[in-house]
Amino acid sequence: MNQWLRIGMICRMAVAVVAISTSAAGAVEQGNAIVKEEFLVQGKDQGVKLFVREKRLANLPKIAKENVVLFVHGIPGPGSVIFDLAVPGYSWLEYAAERGFDAFTLDIRGFGRSTRPTEMKELPYQNLPIVRTDQVMRDLDVAVDFIRSKRKVEKVNIIGYSIGASWSALYATLHPEKVGKLVMYGAIYGRNSTFVSAFGDPTNPDRPNLEMGAYRYLGRKELLDQWDGWIKLELQDEWRDREVIDAWIDALLGSDPTAKQRSPESVQVPNGPYIDWHEIHAGRSLFDPARIKAPTMIVRGSAEELITNEAADELLQRLTSAPSKRRLDIGDSTHYAVLEKNRLQLYRGVQNFLEE
Numbered sequence: 463m464n465q466w467l468r469i470g471m472i473c474r475m476a477v478a479v480v481a482i483s484t485s486a487a488g489a490v491e492q493g494n495a496i497v498k499e500e501f502l503v504q505g506k507d508q509g510v511k512l513f514v515r516e517k518r519l520a521n522l523p524k525i526a527k528e529n530v531v532l533f534v535h536g537i538p539g540p541g542s543v544i545f546d547l548a549v550p551g552y553s554w555l556e557y558a559a560e561r562g563f564d565a566f567t568l569d570i571r572g573f574g575r576s577t578r579p580t581e582m583k584e585l586p587y588q589n590l591p592i593v594r595t596d597q598v599m600r601d602l603d604v605a606v607d608f609i610r611s612k613r614k615v616e617k618v619n620i621i622g623y624s625i626g627a628s629w630s631a632l633y634a635t636l637h638p639e640k641v642g643k644l645v646m647y648g649a650i651y652g653r654n655s656t657f658v659s660a661f662g663d664p665t666n667p668d669r670p671n672l673e674m675g676a677y678r679y680l681g682r683k684e685l686l687d688q689w690d691g692w693i694k695l696e697l698q699d700e701w702r703d704r705e706v707i708d709a710w711i712d713a714l715l716g717s718d719p720t721a722k723q724r725s726p727e728s729v730q731v732p733n734g735p736y737i738d739w740h741e742i743h744a745g746r747s748l749f750d751p752a753r754i755k756a757p758t759m760i761v762r763g764s765a766e767e768l769i770t771n772e773a774a775d776e777l778l779q780r781l782t783s784a785p786s787k788r789r790l791d792i793g794d795s796t797h798y799a800v801l802e803k804n805r806l807q808l809y810r811g812v813q814n815f816l817e818e
Contacts, residue, residue: 495520496559503608505571506600513575514605515542516566517559525564527615528642531816532605533567536624536648537739538680538731539714540574541567544623544800549709554800557809563816564613568605570598572677572732574717579676582730586675591733595629595748602633606640617642619816624648624768624797625735628748635753644754645812647761648797652773654743661740670740678736679728682711692765692796701794701802710801751780758784759815761808763795788815 501514518525533555535541545567546555558565569576572593581589609618619642622630627649634641663669686707693701715721718729742748758781762774769777774789781787790811795804 494522496556501608502575503604505577505604507597510571510577510601512571512577512601512604513540513542513569514566514608515546515555516564517546517553517555518564519559519562522562525562525613527613527617528619529563529816530609530613530615530642531558531563531565531619531621532609533565534602534620534622534626534630535567535570535573536622536626536629536650537735538685538729539710540569540576540717542569542574543710543713543717547706547710547713547801549706552706552709552801552805554805554809558813558816561813561817566605566609568601569717570601572734576601578730579732581676582732584676586677586733587673589676590672591674591737592676593732593734595632595734595738597734598629599633599636602629603637606633606637610640616640619643619645621645621647621812622649623800625650625739628738628742631751631754632749634756635749638755641756643816644756644758645761645815646758646777647808647812648763648766648799649760649769649777650739650742651747651769651777652743653745654768654770657739657743657768661736662744668744670737670744672737674733674736677730677732679724680731681726681728682715685711685714685729689796689798692767692798697794701796701804703803706801751777752782754781755783755785757786757815759788759790759812761790761792761799761812763792763797763799765794765796768797790815 496517497520499516502511503514505512533541533545535544546553555565571577572579579592581592606618617640620630627646631646634644659667661671663671714729715727721727721729760774760778762769778787778789792799792804792807795802799805799808
């Protein structure tokens with residue numbers, strides 16, 4: 463079967479565009495507005511629909527085949543929140559779109575506006591942790607094929623964040639023919655006893671705690687506690703903007719249709735990614751870096767806790783099949799650099815890599 467016919471058949475299963483809007487914020491440098499399109503795409507599993515958002519310049523005659531990128535989120539929130547925050551200057555999707563890229567992001571099942579597994583309607587301890595790597599790989603493959611068909615390209619650049627970076631790296635080893643360049647930002651990688659203990663079996667931390675339940679609830683306090691702990695108290699206002707923190711939490715809570723059913727409000731987060739997180743930090747990486755064949759960039763914040771400086775160096779060295787590789791370090795930043803004042807170091811460094 464012809465390649466594009468096959469991909470077209472996949473994408474004809476997609477639900478039509480949910481909404482098309484023109485962003486109120488034009489792309490100043492090009493004097494052009496940004497178009498936002500949103501899709502619900504049929505997943506590979508029955509009953510699963512995946513929310514995909516696209517942003518691009520409105521009157522760009524043609525988007526170069528190298529300028530198509532998919533942003534892949536981690537936890538606790540969906541891509542439509544972390545990569546497209548409605549605060550001026552804090553949408554990475556818009557930053558890429560303003561520079562001539564067709565920028566997409568995906569909400570993996572269980573997050574944002576994608577289908578919520580039925581287990582999320584039941585009590586958490588009635589089921590094992592949900593949304594594991596195998597399901598994420600199926601969701602990513604659907605999104606990538608949808609984008610390839612829509613833009614008539616063979617490969618898509620992928621920017622993965624947090625556990626999403628580890629998922630994206632695994633995807634790149636499984637489908638090298640579909641991945642252009644790979645960016646691993648804030649990847650979870652290398653051994654880390656702190657998180658092994660946090661997500662491990664209380665009687666044997668080397669094993670994951672499968673009894674943590676299908677999902678968890680994270681309120682405003684839980685969402686902020688870890689982030690606060692990564693920045694010295696006297697530096698918190700220097701590294702972050704309070705307005706952005708509030709906007710992110712409000713958007714995250716707003717992405718969960720059940721959040722207001724609880725007091726205080728909280729976002730419901732699948733626990734499967736926490737099991738993957740445990741396994742990585744216990745020394746069982748999701749992927750083999752030597753099998754990544756795409757040009758790759760590793761991005762790490764100066765106060766990053768989920769991938770140490772040494773682990774980032776090790777990962778870079780183990781990318782033996784990548785035709786090119788590099789590391790980008792962001793000063794005065796944490797795992798949440800995308801939401802911090804030095805985010806432009808992140809945006810610019812990654813953009814330069816993609817444009818090379």
